[in-house]
Amino acid sequence: MKQKNYKGWLYLLPAIIFLGVFMVYPLIDVIIYSFEEGYSFVTQKSTGTGLYNFQYVLHDTYFVQALRNTFIIVIITVPVSTGLALLISLALSSIKPLRNAFQTIYFLPYVTNTLAVGLVFMVLFKKTEYTDGMVNLLIHLFGGSSVDFIDGPYWAKMFVMCLYTVWIVLPFKILILTSALASVKEDYYKAARVDGTRPSRIFYKITLPMISPMIFYLVITGFIGAFKAYSDEVALFGTDLNSAGMNTMVGYVYDMLYGNSGGYPSFASAAALILFAVVFTITCINLMVSKNKIHY
Amino acid sequence: MKITLEHLTKRFPNRNKKIKEDVIAASDLTFEIPDGKLIGLLGPSGCGKSTTLNLISGLETPTEGRIYFGDNDVTDVPPENRGVGLVFQNYALYPHLTVEDNIAFPLGNLRGKDKLTKEQMHERALEAAKLVQIDTLMERKPNELSGGQQQRVAIARALVKMPSVLLLDEPLSNLDARLRLQTREELSRIQHETGITTIFVTHDQEEAMSISDMIVVMKEGVIHQIGKPQEVYDHPDNLFVAKFLGTPPINVFEGSVKDGKVYIGDEAILDAPEGASAPADNASAASGRKVYVGIRPEGFIPDKNGPLSVTLNKIEVMGRDTSIVAEHPAFIGTTIRSIIPSEDLTDVSGPTVRFRVKPGKVHLFDRETEKTI
Amino acid sequence: MDKQTIITSPTAQDYRRMEIIAQRRRIIKNVLLYTFLVLCALAVLFPFYWMILTSFKTQGAYNAEEIPKFYTLAPTLQNYKVAFTAVPLARYFLNTLVFTLITTAAMMVVIVLAAFGFARMNFPGKNLVFSLFLSLMMIPNELVIITNYVTITSWNMRNTFAGLILPSITSVFYIYLLKENFEQIPEELYKAAKVDGTSDFKYLLRVMVPISKPTLVTITILKVIECWNSYVWPRLITDDKNYYLVSNGIQEIRQNGFGRDNIPAMMAAVVVISVPLVILFLVFRNKIMEGVSRGGTKG
Numbered sequence: 001m002k003q004k005n006y007k008g009w010l011y012l013l014p015a016i017i018f019l020g021v022f023m024v025y026p027l028i029d030v031i032i033y034s035f036e037e038g039y040s041f042v043t044q045k046s047t048g049t050g051l052y053n054f055q056y057v058l059h060d061t062y063f064v065q066a067l068r069n070t071f072i073i074v075i076i077t078v079p080v081s082t083g084l085a086l087l088i089s090l091a092l093s094s095i096k097p098l099r100n101a102f103q104t105i106y107f108l109p110y111v112t113n114t115l116a117v118g119l120v121f122m123v124l125f126k127k128t129e130y131t132d133g134m135v136n137l138l139i140h141l142f143g144g145s146s147v148d149f150i151d152g153p154y155w156a157k158m159f160v161m162c163l164y165t166v167w168i169v170l171p172f173k174i175l176i177l178t179s180a181l182a183s184v185k186e187d188y189y190k191a192a193r194v195d196g197t198r199p200s201r202i203f204y205k206i207t208l209p210m211i212s213p214m215i216f217y218l219v220i221t222g223f224i225g226a227f228k229a230y231s232d233e234v235a236l237f238g239t240d241l242n243s244a245g246m247n248t249m250v251g252y253v254y255d256m257l258y259g260n261s262g263g264y265p266s267f268a269s270a271a272a273l274i275l276f277a278v279v280f281t282i283t284c285i286n287l288m289v290s291k292n293k294i295h296y
Numbered sequence: 297m298k299i300t301l302e303h304l305t306k307r308f309p310n311r312n313k314k315i316k317e318d319v320i321a322a323s324d325l326t327f328e329i330p331d332g333k334l335i336g337l338l339g340p341s342g343c344g345k346s347t348t349l350n351l352i353s354g355l356e357t358p359t360e361g362r363i364y365f366g367d368n369d370v371t372d373v374p375p376e377n378r379g380v381g382l383v384f385q386n387y388a389l390y391p392h393l394t395v396e397d398n399i400a401f402p403l404g405n406l407r408g409k410d411k412l413t414k415e416q417m418h419e420r421a422l423e424a425a426k427l428v429q430i431d432t433l434m435e436r437k438p439n440e441l442s443g444g445q446q447q448r449v450a451i452a453r454a455l456v457k458m459p460s461v462l463l464l465d466e467p468l469s470n471l472d473a474r475l476r477l478q479t480r481e482e483l484s485r486i487q488h489e490t491g492i493t494t495i496f497v498t499h500d501q502e503e504a505m506s507i508s509d510m511i512v513v514m515k516e517g518v519i520h521q522i523g524k525p526q527e528v529y530d531h532p533d534n535l536f537v538a539k540f541l542g543t544p545p546i547n548v549f550e551g552s553v554k555d556g557k558v559y560i561g562d563e564a565i566l567d568a569p570e571g572a573s574a575p576a577d578n579a580s581a582a583s584g585r586k587v588y589v590g591i592r593p594e595g596f597i598p599d600k601n602g603p604l605s606v607t608l609n610k611i612e613v614m615g616r617d618t619s620i621v622a623e624h625p626a627f628i629g630t631t632i633r634s635i636i637p638s639e640d641l642t643d644v645s646g647p648t649v650r651f652r653v654k655p656g657k658v659h660l661f662d663r664e665t666e667k668t669i
Numbered sequence: 670m671d672k673q674t675i676i677t678s679p680t681a682q683d684y685r686r687m688e689i690i691a692q693r694r695r696i697i698k699n700v701l702l703y704t705f706l707v708l709c710a711l712a713v714l715f716p717f718y719w720m721i722l723t724s725f726k727t728q729g730a731y732n733a734e735e736i737p738k739f740y741t742l743a744p745t746l747q748n749y750k751v752a753f754t755a756v757p758l759a760r761y762f763l764n765t766l767v768f769t770l771i772t773t774a775a776m777m778v779v780i781v782l783a784a785f786g787f788a789r790m791n792f793p794g795k796n797l798v799f800s801l802f803l804s805l806m807m808i809p810n811e812l813v814i815i816t817n818y819v820t821i822t823s824w825n826m827r828n829t830f831a832g833l834i835l836p837s838i839t840s841v842f843y844i845y846l847l848k849e850n851f852e853q854i855p856e857e858l859y860k861a862a863k864v865d866g867t868s869d870f871k872y873l874l875r876v877m878v879p880i881s882k883p884t885l886v887t888i889t890i891l892k893v894i895e896c897w898n899s900y901v902w903p904r905l906i907t908d909d910k911n912y913y914l915v916s917n918g919i920q921e922i923r924q925n926g927f928g929r930d931n932i933p934a935m936m937a938a939v940v941v942i943s944v945p946l947v948i949l950f951l952v953f954r955n956k957i958m959e960g961v962s963r964g965g966t967k968g
Contacts, residue, residue: 007869008795011786014779016798018839023805026816033815088709091702098706104951105710107958108717111950113898115916116939119923120720123932130732130930134719137736167713172961179962187388190355195402195457196376205401209392228811231900231916238924239904250811257815258905265815272812279809368681374691377684 033269053270066252074226077165085173093181110171118235125149180214216290249275297460299329304361321347323517334487336504337497339514345497381454385466389438396434402457424452444475464496535666544633546590549626554584565603586663595657596634602652724937748937761918769896788851828909850884887960915942
């Protein structure tokens with residue numbers, strides 16, 4: 001028996017070592033960092049402990065801007081992408097010919113490098129001295145005046161940002177929702193049809209309740225994902241997000257850690273903990289709401 | 297409502313795409329279902345009976361042929377406009393709705409002048425629930441009900457909109473044996489009370505025989521026989537129907553008809569009916585006409601001087617009846633099973649037992665066409 | 670309920686009308702559906718089309734187009750040449766390949782062992798350890814990346830493959846996924862193997878791994894996608910171009926790549942970087958989609 005005990009741990013050993021060093025220890029460490037005031041990489045010393053790091057971060061205009069950007073992205077992209085994904089999935093599940101082809105196409109963005117395709121979006125939306133860009137051409141066509149979506153006004157940048165985010169997150173949501181729709185038994189629809197149920201009533205009374213667990217799952221993961229937005233922003237606006245005014249909370253953490261503005265692990269830690277607190281709170285609220293709304 | 301099917305055919309493209317030929321689920325079905333009767337569509341799985349039901353409900357459209365409700369051609373009318381109630385094999389109750397909401401669901405679809413108030417819906421739902429005796433469970437969710445109760449909810453939901461036709465797909469197959477007996481009485485009662493033309497699909501011949509006014513026996517998309525259950529049992533049109541109806545199944549022997557006698561092996565067991573012999577010019581006239589001889593289990597009478605002798609295998613006493621299990625070289629299958637009322641049982645002991653047979657329980661089938669002679 | 674039906678029996682004419690209305694509805698519905706789906710598909714495909722198209726235009730032609738053209742009459746491969754010569758694209762590619770392969774392989778070993786430990790071995794404290802594992806699933810990467818950055822820096826592993834790879838070798842989620850899968854393999858097989866004197870490790874390799882192959886393939890594919898697209902950690906840990914991965918390479922190209930605004934060359938690089946995953950996807954389409962719906966997160 002004794003040998004068995006020892007053996008079981010042996011199988012877990014690699015995982016435990018890696019998780020210990022790169023997950024558990026950092027977790028404790030990040031909390032310590034966040035309370036150490038004036039810590040410097042060079043001296044490896046701090047001047048004291050306290051809440052100063054949090055205060056600093058919360059009063060930093062860059063952080064406030066990042067917070068605002070993140071919330072705007074979350075509030076716009078989560079409902080828009082979930083709703084659009086639901087529409088597309090519903091359309092997909094009510095056709096037969098070409099369904100596979102459409103599914104394959106819609107899934108493509110999932111397997112592309114977001115930084116690479118971000119460049120394409122940038123090219124499409126950017127105004128240069130040579131050309132106004134593809135999208136502005138369309139705007140001209142409808143009689144509007146051109147806008148620089150990449151270096152122009154805030155709303156324009158935010159628009160591209162949200163558009164790109166939706167483009168990136170749609171495949172996952174469409175995939176989940178089409179398989180959720182497919183798992184609703186055909187008999188329910190047949191029963192409803194024989195009873196002469198209107199399509200809208202079928203949707204609200206049968207389809208929606210049946211796939212509601214999956215929708216809530218998507219909303220929750222969508223919120224978490226959108227709060228952690230970062231690399232999509234880099235793809236469109238470059239690494240200096242602060243000066244582009246398009247930084248996000250995660251971007252702020254990294255900027256505090258590294259790069260031209262970096263070298264402040266304490267501030268980064270405090271910001272990361274604030275982010276975590278926000279995500280955690282929102283997820284809890286989401287879970288509470290979904291408990292009340294999902295009936296079976 | 298009277299329902300008429302005319303040359304109804306349904307072909308599906310084969311699922312295996314390599315096979316170009318279509319699957320024929322229903323082939324040239326023509327029959328009439330009289331108003332207010334309970335009809336059983338009977339056949340082994342994959343015989344096209346469910347497809348037939350779907351064609352009648354309108355969930356599927358036929359490749360060829362017409363369907364009439366009364367005198368009206370409804371072939372291309374969508375299901376919601378046909379006024380049919382459909383009960384699914386697994387009931388298809390909406391899991392997130394209460395029993396009442398499930399039953400009232402079809403009523404919520406009515407619009408315009410037919411639109412009902414909340415109270416009217418409640419009343420109608422309660423009425424339907426009372427009919428199937430589940431009016432005390434109205435607030436439950438489907439997963440809090442037993443299988444039998446779920447089935448009743450499904451029937452109530454189908455009845456609540458007062459359909460002109462009630463269709464049931466394998467209504468009893470998801471119930472345990474005891475509930476099945478009980479529910480089939482229940483079905484028969486509900487049908488009699490409402491007088492709605494009811495068609496149900498089943499693979500269980502006993503179920504179909506026990507409650508149907510009329511049964512339709514199908515195999516591979518083709519109708520083999522239509523008639524009152526007892527008639528079909530007593531006068532099967534062919535070997536398949538004879539084999540499919542009755543438990544234990546009919547015992548089939550290879551035999552022949554010669555000189556006005558029915559032979560199994562060398563033993564003439566019975567006088568052959570008129571016209572059973574082969575036509576005179578038939579080449580095989582000398583050796584007799586080759587036939588299958590089917591004998592119902594209850595058609596055997598133990599008789600020491602009987603013409604049919606079999607090798608005794610074992611005797612199973614089942615209370616009221618006794619079953620004699622035996623073997624015979626000309627028998628198709630493994631063991632012959634006969635059912636004898638226990639009080640008629642004379643002394644039977646091995647190794648051979650002799651029987652005579654009841655003429656009405658013996659059926660002759662042509663060896664090639666398998667049609668009844 | 671009445672003996673007779675309440676619905677007044679429709680006449681033949683009524684039925685005729687119902688038929689026509691139903692048919693018309695079906696046609697309108699299909700036209701709307703397909704229009705919508707095609708528009709969405711175009712929105713998805715357009716960026717891909719544009720990047721491929723632009724990558725075949727000459728720089729001169731591209732810059733001369735004040736109104737961008739949807740086609741090119743003089744396709745050129747020049748941009749691809751530039752992409753591979755002006756920046757070390759091949760190097761980025763190779764780095765990413767090495768990084769992806771080693772990380773994925775190492776992770777598979779670690780998680781297979783751990784999942785087996787949780788699924789089949791019995792030892793005191795197993796449940797406690799497993800609960801701790803599960804609670805780690807809630808910890809976002811962003812929280813621990815700060816210290817990991819400090820750790821790797823203090824180990825002098827910046828700009829090394831070890832530094833890139835080490836923190837990504839475990840995944841609590843995949844261990845969980847695999848453990849669930851292992852537990853579905855009947856315990857009897859394990860007992861039978863024990864009776865035959867098979868060692869635990871041999872049993873794992875000969876029985877568990879082959880049976881769980883579908884899940885293992887799924888996890889591998891997901892991890893490969895994740896590695897190929899990883900950006901944040903490599904960016905923190907590498908500033909030497911010799912260790913850039915494709916994502917960082919693209920970012921570098923964007924910031925100070927092919928000289929001023931050589932967009933076609935940039936697009937050529939983007940095409941080159943996107944192609945491997947798209948091919949992987951088209952080959953393993955069903956596997957990937959099934960895997961992502963079971964264990965993917967993104968969005």
